[in-house]
Amino acid sequence: MAGRKTTIADVAQRAGVSKGLVSFALNGRPGVSPETRERILSVAHDMGWQPDARARALSTNRSLAYGLVLSRNPSVLSSDPFFPTFISGVERAISGPGHVLVLSVVESLERELETYRSLLESGRVDGVFLTDVRRDDPRLALVQELSAHAVVLGHPRVDAGFPTLSVSDEAALDALVAHLVALGHHELGLVVGPSHMLHAERWRDSLVAAATTRGLRTPRIVETDFSAEMGLAATRELLEGRTPPTAIVYANDHMALAGLGHARRAGIEVPRELSIVGYGDSDMTRYAYPSLTTVSVDVAEWGYRAAQLLMSQVEGGTDDVGQPPPARLEVRESTASVPERPVGP
Amino acid sequence: MAGRKTTIADVAQRAGVSKGLVSFALNGRPGVSPETRERILSVAHDMGWQPDARARALSTNRSLAYGLVLSRNPSVLSSDPFFPTFISGVERAISGPGHVLVLSVVESLERELETYRSLLESGRVDGVFLTDVRRDDPRLALVQELSAHAVVLGHPRVDAGFPTLSVSDEAALDALVAHLVALGHHELGLVVGPSHMLHAERWRDSLVAAATTRGLRTPRIVETDFSAEMGLAATRELLEGRTPPTAIVYANDHMALAGLGHARRAGIEVPRELSIVGYGDSDMTRYAYPSLTTVSVDVAEWGYRAAQLLMSQVEGGTDDVGQPPPARLEVRESTASVPERPVGP
DNA sequence: ACCAGCGTCTTAACCGGTTTAGAATGTACT
DNA sequence: AGTACATTCTAAACCGGTTAAGACGCTGGT
The missing domain is CATH 1.10.260.40 (lambda repressor-like DNA-binding domains)
Known part of the structure; x- marks a missing residue:
């Protein structure tokens, strides 16, 4: 029947x-x-x-689908709150009109490019989100070659002709440095992301700029791949240096939590002896002890607007959805006055 | 040109x-x-x-796409390592053959059902993954009504006619209880997930069964929605009871981490005064201090096999991909001998 | 009475593949 | 030589929608 x-x-x-x-x-x-x-x-x-979505897609030459390809490795991905949150924002924007998100997780940059290409060439998606833009990112050229639609997540430093959506965090990062300076910190450590990622580079530059304009020495910098494991290693490296920093700022929250764990394990009291700052304001920062001072980024809203922008691009509209709200400094328990004597042996 | x-x-x-x-x-x-x-x-x-994927989909009546709908609320989702990991496993299985994952995040159970319906009826996907199966889950009836393909993630207690894939964890949970008993614990606290979710119920039953067969009193149980926030509240509730447990087992890792944070904040030393156990073996359990004893579940492999099973279902094959490897107890630092005197005021 | 113009509806092509029926050709067998 | 059959290929229908072009009837103006 x-x-x-x-x-x-x-x-x-x-x-x-x-x-x-x-x-x-x-x-x-x-x-x-x-x-x-x-x-x-x-x-x-x-x-x-x-x-029937297939028939409609064929005759209208529109799939009403959008692609997101993640190339982070599974272990980083699993603890990274960015994408689930971003995606939930994207969904809120697209699910109303009946559109759909095609998600892909790949293990290498070559596969990432291939995946973007095949999604676009096969017409499976009408447009793509480009996250974690790198220097000379081949995806930009690809999208241009295919004259496809895309929205770039990251900062306008990218000179491609695509609409860009980014959370402005200079003010928050400057406020963070001001906060640390007010607490008496002079030696900052930065645990940054891979330098070939534009947003990691930009994050570092913003902090360095804030530090120098506020009269601090150039922070010590350790580069990581955003993984908790490297966050831990970076912490160790910073603390074992000759003049260890009294405050460490991490490019994401789970590296900060790993750093917090290391400090405690090494018998260093946070925040009395060492201040720790995360980035992103993920859920867990609230529940850690001490709770993490961090920079709050409304990632869901970012995703929401990115999706709206992408949809309007595809429709040919030039709607300006506006930039997402700027990041905010969220002061919690993991930052405090600088210790009297430097930490260390 | x-x-x-x-x-x-x-x-x-x-x-x-x-x-x-x-x-x-x-x-x-x-x-x-x-x-x-x-x-x-x-x-x-x-x-x-x-x-052209659209044309091919239309003429073959196959989209080579599979659907996953998540109805957890964004805040739980953001810190839940399950889905990113699961998805990475799924991708590993489907991306080779050029298939694709359609992901949806919804905010209510009604929307969840609607979304499954529309994905299947519109032919956008050839089959769906059903996670977090509930009692009398309407999705099972829906999929049957549409005579669509599906793979159920969870335990075979579900009597629907769909292939089911689940990680067997009874042995690991029993080993966990044995581990705690060996450390001298008598009073267990369980922080469980929503009781209407079959796998939460089953998890609780397994632990209760293990506890009673090993001669423990019935554990105190607090039900949560899997969020860190409720994990924290549950911890407080358990510890403020008349005879607080000496060990608390949580249904997921981030509730356990929130519990750990609360304990430390309350001045309770872990594991000296209180043992804490997570579930899932997410990345962060390793980097917390103390590192978390937990139950390791190979979620990526689970996703990989689920995707293989779903693909073979759709192809009409009856391939048996086998169940994913069972869970394993992962003893770390957060469990230790029971304190001499009970914790509490 | 005629034509213009409008609103309503039909016809048929089209999107880019897959698939069935059958045509054309060659080979082997009786 | 005639038939049976396999191989290789073509033509056309089909999947389920969208859409351009035009047919048809009605109204109103002259």
Whole structure:
């Protein structure tokens, strides 16, 4: 009894009109008399008609789908709150109009590029999100070559012709440095992300700039891949130096938490002997002890706007959805006055 | 100069054959002479032909896409390592064959059901993953009604006719209880997930069973929604009771970490005065201080097999991919001998 | 009475693949 | 030579929608 799915032709036959008219009626286009439209709609409803996404995609040359490809390695990905949050924002924007997100996780940059290419060339998606933009990122060239739609997440330093959406965090980072300076800190340590990622580079530059304009020495910098493991190693490296920093700022929260764990294990009291600062304001920063001072970024809103921007790009509109709200400093328990004597052996 | 995408018809014309034959050649089907096949393939390659996923989906009635709908609230989702890890496993299985994952995040159970329905009815996906199965879960009826393909993540207690894939954890949970008993613990606290979720219920039952068979009193149980926030509240509730437990087992790692934070804040030393156990073995358990004793679940492998199973279901095959490896107890620093005197005021 | 113009509806092509029926050709067998 | 059969290929229908072009009837103006 299940039978075949009811198609637009079934509806047309039952309503006694042509396929084309049914299509017009269902899409609310003019040229259908009110009574007929009414009848078609009710027949379609009675028959439980649902549009076939594939057929529609083929004839309109629109999939109503958007692609996101993640190339972070699984272990970083698992503890990174960015993507789940970002995605939930994206969904909030696209699910209303019935659009859909195609997500891909890959293990290498080559596969990442291939995946973007195949998603776009096969017409599976109408546009893509580009996150973690790198220097000379081949994805920008690819998207341009395919003259596809894209939204870049990151900072406008990227000179590609794509709309860009970024959370401005200079002010928050400057406020953070001001906060640390007010607490008496002179020696900052920075645990940064991979320098080939533009946003990691920019984050570092913002902090260095804030530090120097506020009269601090150039911070010690250790580069990581954003993983908790490297966050831990970076912490150790910083603390074992000749003049260990009295405050360490991490490029994400879980590296900061790993650093916090290391400090405690090494018998260093946080924040009395060492101040620790995260980035992102993920859920766990609130529940750690001490709770983590961090920089709050409204990632869901970022995703929401990025999706809106991408949709409007595809529609050909030039809607300006506006930039997401700037980052905010969130002072919690992990930062305090600098200890009287430097930490260390 | 970009021009239109090259279609199969372009290739046919250039190779001097019919559309149909090109299709046969490209799909490696018999009935094409070796030389012609060769020629067609090389022409297709030269012209940079790529199949159009939409057209193929329409004519084959297969989208080569699979759906996953998450209905957890964004804050839980952001710190939950399950899904990113699961998804990375899924991707590893499906991306080879060129299939794709459609991900959706919704805010309510009604929307969840609607989303599954629309994904399946519109033909956007060929099958779905069902996670977090609940009692009388309407999704099972839905999938059956649509006679769609699905793989259930969770335990075979579900009597639906769908293939089920679950990580067996009874042995690990029993080993965990044995471990705690060996350390002298008598009073266990359990921080469980929502009781309407079958796997939460099952997790609780397994632990209660292990506890009673090992001669412990029935553990105190507090139910949560898996969020760190409720994990914290549950910890407080347990510790403020008349006879507080000497060990608390949490249904996931980030609740355990929140509990750990609370204990430390309350001046309770872990593990000297209180043992804490997580579940899932997420990355952060290693980097916390003390590092968290937990139950290790190979979620990526679970996702990998689930995807394989789903693909084989859709192909009509009855491949048995086998169950994922069982959970393992991972003893770290957060469990130790029971304190001489009970904790508390 | 005629034509213009409008609103309503149908026809048929089209999107880019897959697939079935059958044509054309060659080979083997009787 | 005639038939049976396999191989290779073509033509055309089909998947389920969208959409351009045009048919048809009605109204109103002259």
